[in-house]
Amino acid sequence: MRVFRMASFSVLLLSCVFWAFASTEGQSVYQTEIEAELTFLEKARGENPDLDTLLSESILKEITGTGDIREVLRRYLQGREESTKEWEKQQASIQKMVNWGQTAYLEILPLVEFYASRQDLKTEAAVSYLIKTEKNTILFDLGRNAENGDPSPLLYNMEKLGVSLEDVDTIVISHNHDDHTGGGEWSRQKTFSATATQIPLGNKKVYTPIPMTYPGLEPICSTKPIRVAQGVATTGVITNQLFFLGRIEEQALAVNVSGKGIVLIAGCGHQTLSRIIDRAEALFDQPIYGLIGGLHYAVTGSRGSWKGIGVHRYVGTGRVPWRPYTLEDVRHKIEMLKARNPQLVGLSPHDSCDGAMAQFRQAFGDAYRYVEVGKKISIN
Ligand SMILES: [Zn+2]
Numbered sequence: 001m002r003v004f005r006m007a008s009f010s011v012l013l014l015s016c017v018f019w020a021f022a023s024t025e026g027q028s029v030y031q032t033e034i035e036a037e038l039t040f041l042e043k044a045r046g047e048n049p050d051l052d053t054l055l056s057e058s059i060l061k062e063i064t065g066t067g068d069i070r071e072v073l074r075r076y077l078q079g080r081e082e083s084t085k086e087w088e089k090q091q092a093s094i095q096k097m098v099n100w101g102q103t104a105y106l107e108i109l110p111l112v113e114f115y116a117s118r119q120d121l122k123t124e125a126a127v128s129y130l131i132k133t134e135k136n137t138i139l140f141d142l143g144r145n146a147e148n149g150d151p152s153p154l155l156y157n158m159e160k161l162g163v164s165l166e167d168v169d170t171i172v173i174s175h176n177h178d179d180h181t182g183g184g185e186w187s188r189q190k191t192f193s194a195t196a197t198q199i200p201l202g203n204k205k206v207y208t209p210i211p212m213t214y215p216g217l218e219p220i221c222s223t224k225p226i227r228v229a230q231g232v233a234t235t236g237v238i239t240n241q242l243f244f245l246g247r248i249e250e251q252a253l254a255v256n257v258s259g260k261g262i263v264l265i266a267g268c269g270h271q272t273l274s275r276i277i278d279r280a281e282a283l284f285d286q287p288i289y290g291l292i293g294g295l296h297y298a299v300t301g302s303r304g305s306w307k308g309i310g311v312h313r314y315v316g317t318g319r320v321p322w323r324p325y326t327l328e329d330v331r332h333k334i335e336m337l338k339a340r341n342p343q344l345v346g347l348s349p350h351d352s353c354d355g356a357m358a359q360f361r362q363a364f365g366d367a368y369r370y371v372e373v374g375k376k377i378s379i380n
């Protein structure tokens with residue numbers, strides 16, 4: 001009995017020592033990076049007064065639950081390492097999408113965006129696009145409805161543009177952020193809504209990147225790429241770690257246009273352009289013909305302001321706030337996309353700034369398309 005007690009005590013002691021050693025090791029791995037990042041931060045503070053406000057104890061606590069910058073950094077670095085591993089795992093399991101069909105025709109009509117093509121249409125820093133193919137009508141994301149209006153800007157614009165929810169056979173949610181699910185209240189409940197109340201959506205098919213519910217419907221959550229209509233598939237979920245907001249799982253849409261190639265449609269673009277391109281190239285044999293949607297390049301300005309700070313510049317890019325995107329970075333991203341020779345490029349103004357949009361316009365010339373409420377982007 002005594003021997004047994006001694007033995008189990010030793011095992012307990014050993015596992016405690018091991019645990020302490022492992023956790024000290026784990027901490028020290030990030031400790032070096034944390035110190036290096038804090039040195040960067042101290043240098044950046046002098047040049048960027050936003051950082052003092054944004055990284056103050058009270059604001060950090062409000063967003064992340066802790067006011068300790070070291071702890072926020074540790075979580076971010078650990079999350080980034082884990083999400084990179086997860087991305088590599090997701091990418092390694094990708095098999096070519098076959099027999100998913102094609103469409104001779106594609107029309108993308110922005111229903112919610114930061115800019116509109118007409119004054120009688122409503123705008124907000126959010127996304128909802130109507131996607132029409134030969135056989136289907138797909139609604140990609142549902143805007144934000146920030147003022148909880150009924151009708152929401154989405155439904156208001158739909159009516160002005162002669163579009164009815166009844167025309168829609170499929171809904172695809174890119175990710176669970178308030179500017180894509182129809183509002184923060186819905187995101188928090190892991191659901192979505194086209195307006196202030198959840199109206200009946202008939203028997204529409206719904207595809208979500210994380211498990212979500214909707215009264216009377218059974219949304220399909222597929223983290224892997226999935227065909228949602230003839231010639232239309234999701235890219236599958238792509239993971240990224242955001243400094244303030246934590247892990248995000250986002251999917252884009254891909255449309256196979258006959259004789260042209262793949263048109264990618266992105267929501268916020270938290271996945272990063274390089275991962276979206278890598279995924280599309282792993283998944284499809286056809287070339288990338290176009291890319292429309294959000295990539296989150298807020299450099300010269302920000303669509304959202306919170307406590308006097310342009311939040312898009314710092315929140316949602318996957319970078320630390322003291323090294324936000326520069327126009328130089330945007331030019332590198334443009335080169336990456338240009339190397340694929342796309343014939344159709346439109347940057348969503350909902351999470352990118354006018355400066356980044358100007359760079360895209362200049363780089364892609366005739367291939368550039370304005371992404372504005374009411375302005376159809378057609379390919380046939
Ligand atoms: Zn967004």
Ligand SMILES: [Zn+2]
Nearest residue numbers: 177268270316
């Ligand atoms: Zn987002």
